[in-house]
Amino acid sequence: MDSTQGSAADGSVARGPLDGVVVLDLTRVLAGPFATMMLRDLGARVIKVERVDVGDDSRGFGPFVGERSAYFASVNAGKESIALDLTAPADRAVFERLLGIADVLVENFRPGAMDRLGFGWADVHARHPGLVYAAVSGFGQTGPYSPRPAYDMVVQGMGGVMSVTGEEGGDPVRVGVSVGDITAGLFLVSGITAALYERRATGEGMMVDVGMLDCQVAILENAVSRYTVEGVVPGPIGSRHPFIAPFAALRTGDGRLVVAVGTDVFFADLCAVLGVPELVDDPRFVTNRDRAQHVGDLHAALEQALAARSTAEWLTDLEAAGIPCGPVNDVAAVLADPHVRARNMVLEVDDPELGPLRVAGNPIKLSGYPEPLVRPAAPALDADRAALLAELGLA
Amino acid sequence: MDSTQGSAADGSVARGPLDGVVVLDLTRVLAGPFATMMLRDLGARVIKVERVDVGDDSRGFGPFVGERSAYFASVNAGKESIALDLTAPADRAVFERLLGIADVLVENFRPGAMDRLGFGWADVHARHPGLVYAAVSGFGQTGPYSPRPAYDMVVQGMGGVMSVTGEEGGDPVRVGVSVGDITAGLFLVSGITAALYERRATGEGMMVDVGMLDCQVAILENAVSRYTVEGVVPGPIGSRHPFIAPFAALRTGDGRLVVAVGTDVFFADLCAVLGVPELVDDPRFVTNRDRAQHVGDLHAALEQALAARSTAEWLTDLEAAGIPCGPVNDVAAVLADPHVRARNMVLEVDDPELGPLRVAGNPIKLSGYPEPLVRPAAPALDADRAALLAELGLA
Numbered sequence: 001m002d003s004t005q006g007s008a009a010d011g012s013v014a015r016g017p018l019d020g021v022v023v024l025d026l027t028r029v030l031a032g033p034f035a036t037m038m039l040r041d042l043g044a045r046v047i048k049v050e051r052v053d054v055g056d057d058s059r060g061f062g063p064f065v066g067e068r069s070a071y072f073a074s075v076n077a078g079k080e081s082i083a084l085d086l087t088a089p090a091d092r093a094v095f096e097r098l099l100g101i102a103d104v105l106v107e108n109f110r111p112g113a114m115d116r117l118g119f120g121w122a123d124v125h126a127r128h129p130g131l132v133y134a135a136v137s138g139f140g141q142t143g144p145y146s147p148r149p150a151y152d153m154v155v156q157g158m159g160g161v162m163s164v165t166g167e168e169g170g171d172p173v174r175v176g177v178s179v180g181d182i183t184a185g186l187f188l189v190s191g192i193t194a195a196l197y198e199r200r201a202t203g204e205g206m207m208v209d210v211g212m213l214d215c216q217v218a219i220l221e222n223a224v225s226r227y228t229v230e231g232v233v234p235g236p237i238g239s240r241h242p243f244i245a246p247f248a249a250l251r252t253g254d255g256r257l258v259v260a261v262g263t264d265v266f267f268a269d270l271c272a273v274l275g276v277p278e279l280v281d282d283p284r285f286v287t288n289r290d291r292a293q294h295v296g297d298l299h300a301a302l303e304q305a306l307a308a309r310s311t312a313e314w315l316t317d318l319e320a321a322g323i324p325c326g327p328v329n330d331v332a333a334v335l336a337d338p339h340v341r342a343r344n345m346v347l348e349v350d351d352p353e354l355g356p357l358r359v360a361g362n363p364i365k366l367s368g369y370p371e372p373l374v375r376p377a378a379p380a381l382d383a384d385r386a387a388l389l390a391e392l393g394l395a
Numbered sequence: 396m397d398s399t400q401g402s403a404a405d406g407s408v409a410r411g412p413l414d415g416v417v418v419l420d421l422t423r424v425l426a427g428p429f430a431t432m433m434l435r436d437l438g439a440r441v442i443k444v445e446r447v448d449v450g451d452d453s454r455g456f457g458p459f460v461g462e463r464s465a466y467f468a469s470v471n472a473g474k475e476s477i478a479l480d481l482t483a484p485a486d487r488a489v490f491e492r493l494l495g496i497a498d499v500l501v502e503n504f505r506p507g508a509m510d511r512l513g514f515g516w517a518d519v520h521a522r523h524p525g526l527v528y529a530a531v532s533g534f535g536q537t538g539p540y541s542p543r544p545a546y547d548m549v550v551q552g553m554g555g556v557m558s559v560t561g562e563e564g565g566d567p568v569r570v571g572v573s574v575g576d577i578t579a580g581l582f583l584v585s586g587i588t589a590a591l592y593e594r595r596a597t598g599e600g601m602m603v604d605v606g607m608l609d610c611q612v613a614i615l616e617n618a619v620s621r622y623t624v625e626g627v628v629p630g631p632i633g634s635r636h637p638f639i640a641p642f643a644a645l646r647t648g649d650g651r652l653v654v655a656v657g658t659d660v661f662f663a664d665l666c667a668v669l670g671v672p673e674l675v676d677d678p679r680f681v682t683n684r685d686r687a688q689h690v691g692d693l694h695a696a697l698e699q700a701l702a703a704r705s706t707a708e709w710l711t712d713l714e715a716a717g718i719p720c721g722p723v724n725d726v727a728a729v730l731a732d733p734h735v736r737a738r739n740m741v742l743e744v745d746d747p748e749l750g751p752l753r754v755a756g757n758p759i760k761l762s763g764y765p766e767p768l769v770r771p772a773a774p775a776l777d778a779d780r781a782a783l784l785a786e787l788g789l790a
Contacts, residue, residue: 016589017589017590017592017593017601018589018592018593019593030616034616038585042585042586042589043589061617061638062638063617063620063621063624064624070620070623070624071617071620073620074616074617074619074620075616121762139734139738140738141760142737142738142760143734143737143738144733144734144737145734146734148714148719149717149719150655150719151642151655151657151719153634153636153643153644153653154653154655154719154720154721155721156653157644157651157652157653157721157722157723157724158721158722158724158729158732159724159729160724160725160726160728160729161571161572162634162644162723163571163723163724163725163726164571164572164726165568165569165570165571165572166561166562166568166571167561167562167565167566167568170562171562171633171634171644171651172634172644172651172723173560173562173568173631174560174633174634174635174644175556175560175570175574176556176558176559176560176561176618176632177556177559177560177614177615177616177618178617179570179574179614182614183577183578183581184758186578186581186582186585187581187758187759189585190433190437190581190584190585190588190759191437191759191761193585193588193589193591193592194411194412194413194437194438194759194761195412195761196588197412197413197591197592197595198412198413200592200596201595206412206761207761207762208759208760208761209760209762210758210759210760211738211758211760213734213735213738214735214738214740214756214760215758217729217735217740217741217755217756217758218755218757218758219574219577220572220726220729220755221425221429221469221470221572221573221577221755222456222458222466222469222573223571223572223726224469224730224754224755225458225465225466225468225469225752225754226458226726227726227727227730228730228752228753229459229460229465229752230458233726233727234571234725234726235725236568236571238566238568238569239548239557239569240569241548243456243457247546248548249548249557249566249567249569256552256566256567257552258548258549258551258552258553260545260546260548260549262546319543322544324543324544324545324546324549325549326545326549326550326552326553327552327553328552328553328557328558328567329552329553329554329555329558330555330628330629330630331555331615331618331622331628331629332622332628334554334555334612334615335619335623337553338539339538339540339541339608340608340609340612342537342538342539343534343535343537343538343606343608343609345609345612345613346612357620357623357624358619358623359619359620359623360612360613360614360615360616360619361609361612361613362613363579363605363606363609363610363612363613364582364583364585364586364589364605365535365536365603365604365605365606365609366586366589366590366601366602366603366604367516367602367604368601
């Protein structure tokens with residue numbers, strides 16, 4: 001990586017390419033706060049504008065340490081907070097001044113709510129033409145379901161991802177992390193940064209409209225072409241690949257491991273490591289097409305061999321043979337993994353009240369920007385009011 | 396949305412904020428091509444540099460229409476293609492000229508492969524300092540696992556997502572779409588667009604290094620804080636929320652529906668719609684904490700009521716009552732959904748050989764840029780060689 005390092009406008013060290021970008025963040029819970037966490041990791045300054053007295057709903061979500069939400073702390077590290085009542089004239093005036101210093105506004109109210117407050121895209125764009133206005137909602141700003149409420153599980157169900165996840169022949173299963181929220185947050189960040197890129201040439205902001213359901217459709221990938229071309233409605237198939245075999249999570253003597261064998265050469269190597277070279281010449285398993293057709297028999301034969309040793313022992317030999325493989329880690333194992341640690345994917349939040357809270361790091365590694373190993377604390381509700389009012393000349 | 400519309404440098408109509416950005420795409424299969432598809436949807440020009448004779452491996456992935464891969468066509472619509480042997484002097488010279496017109500290079504070889512070809516970050520940056528150099532790999536450019544091969548299922552297993560997905564008490568299950576590849580592609584796009592934003596001010600490119608495993612860790616969200624704070628290793632819990640109830644996929648008379656009830660008021664509304672108002676006063680179900688503690692009893696009581704009617708009938712009444720809810724759609728239902736259609740999330744690829752292939756649309760909706768309803772065809776291998784050589788002055 002390059003050792004060049006950015007310098008911020010005020011002479012301090014820049015944290016990332018979005019150094020100097022001011023984000024006004026009206027979002028709550030996950031899709032929006034996840035997006036603004038990424039923007040902060042990329043160098044932006046994020047000012048949370050929260051509801052008076054209550055704040056971001058996720059301040060009330062467990063797990064708690066004392067009165068503090070570790071959930072909230074993990075997604076809002078390093079942001080500033082001001083509590084404003086956007087229906088009260090004095091607070092509306094403060095918000096208008098904040099719009100004047102902001103480059104990006106992010107909101108996740110139901111479509112129409114910001115318009116009713118007089119802070120919809122058209123109004124704000126007229127007064128602040130350079131502002132990028134980003135809205136993330138369950139169903140987007142247009143279309144028949146637009147006014148409806150949505151949560152992660154609702155869009156996971158409606159968008160088809162749940163229908164292809166689960167045991168073969170079994171019930172559809174929710175993805176155990178909130179991919180409904182998180183993919184929406186990820187698409188939103190791409191839209192915002194692309195809009196900032198254009199604005200740097202034109203001076204003009206644009207509106208970015210991301211709906212969570214749309215994002216679920218966008219990640220269906222081969223399920224769409226399989227249905228469109230073959231007319232087959234894909235269902236859940238457990239932990240195997242639909243066309244490639246053996247490409248699955250298989251049982252060992254003490255747990256599971258994933259093998260991802262996409263070629264005949266890798267298959268021969270796998271059989272050699274497992275001590276079952278005779279499988280290579282078995283007419284059921286000669287080509288990938290054969291193996292996929294007899295996937296039940298194939299998995300049974302491989303698991304019979306795998307039962308003799310532990311996951312760790314097998315992985316050592318499979319890795320040595322260059323076969324794509326890995327363990328099925330639980331969260332404890334993930335956070336202890338030496339590679340995950342070496343990649344700075346486990347950070348600490350420096351919060352005196354919460355103690356050393358571990359959180360996931362930023363997976364976007366950029367030359368020229370050294371990664372912090374510690375994130376600052378998440379703000380208490382309204383913690384930055386005095387400093388912000390002073391900055392705006394309102395103190 | 397605003398009706399302002401960008402104009403491209405050549406006077407044609409701009410397709411998005413990345414109009415004028417030239418992306419050189421050496422990636423194969425999914426994470427990289429998904430990212431460059433997004434860059435193209437945002438307005439960039441994408442030139443695929445493919446292996447001679449073979450091309451992107453996914454040209455060989457089903458489903459097929461005749462000899463053509465619908466899988467390949469769905470992720471590579473509207474890109475250009477040139478086949479180059481990066482070990483052959485003549486082709487290396489062509490590639491060097493392409494670097495000269497490119498703004499972004501994206502590659503997904505194993506770390507070190509581009510260096511051995513003389514096209515690693517340090518070499519390329521020295522000759523083309525403005526180029527943004529983006530690498531996506533299984534484990535990233537650094538750390539002990541960096542040289543290892545990886546596939547979607549390997550990182551889903553290693554990164555912990557599989558360990559929290561599946562039936563309660565059952566086996567871990569793969570997410571039925573390739574979230575290992577796709578989230579890496581999404582983080583990569585954010586890194587690339589942020590790097591382009593900085594470059595517009597400084598003229599200097601940077602390296603963007605994204606590892607698929609890191610991205611799986613980054614989406615673990617509350618599983619990390621639950622483990623860190625409570626010491627509980629989260630496991631699969633089927634289709635319900637860990638703390639909120641009823642927030643689950645529940646059985647009806649003819650299928651399933653999702654209800655997402657986060658407050659006591661919504662719970663009372665739900666019980667009224669289902670005709671079981673007595674549940675509100677049941678001591679097991681008074682507060683969310685009570686309901687979460689007795690979630691098995693709660694689901695059983697609700698499913699007993701839901702069995703009386705079909706999913707469609709219940710959804711009509713639940714929606715009318717404003718209760719967050721939705722169907723569990725299969726892929727056929729998703730693609731037929733009127734809202735998904737209204738949001739332009741089902742596009743056609745205009746490919747004479749493949750016929751009308753339906754693909755997922757772009758979920759990033761931007762003011763000023765009308766959305767195409769049809770995407771151009773994906774390129775045949777090396778289809779744009781002559782035009783590119785002419786453009787480079789090499790014809």
